[in-house]
Amino acid sequence: MKAEDLKTKTQDELKKLLLDTRKDQMNLRFQKTNGTLDNTSEMRKKRRTVARIKTYLNAKPADKAASAAKAPAKKAAAKKTTKPAAKKAAAK
Numbered sequence: 001m002k003a004e005d006l007k008t009k010t011q012d013e014l015k016k017l018l019l020d021t022r023k024d025q026m027n028l029r030f031q032k033t034n035g036t037l038d039n040t041s042e043m044r045k046k047r048r049t050v051a052r053i054k055t056y057l058n059a060k061p062a063d064k065a066a067s068a069a070k071a072p073a074k075k076a077a078a079k080k081t082t083k084p085a086a087k088k089a090a091a092k
Helices: 003-007 011-034 041-070 084-091
Strands: none
Touching: 003 041, 011 041
């Protein structure tokens, strides 16, 4: 699976894809132990696909937090407080 394909998917779609890929990965492990696995590079591809999906799953909530952090924050108006002792010290 290409990274561009994963960028457009939602959280739920990524979770379902992760589950399906894990099932495929398990089936490949069974095939390997039985000796019926023809293409051993498929195991590596599935493992990397799982890692890619997990990366995008972890990055999606961070994107929402980053966009919220970029929003301008309201600045509180600074209150001017004058202390009577400060006025007396300034007058002397």
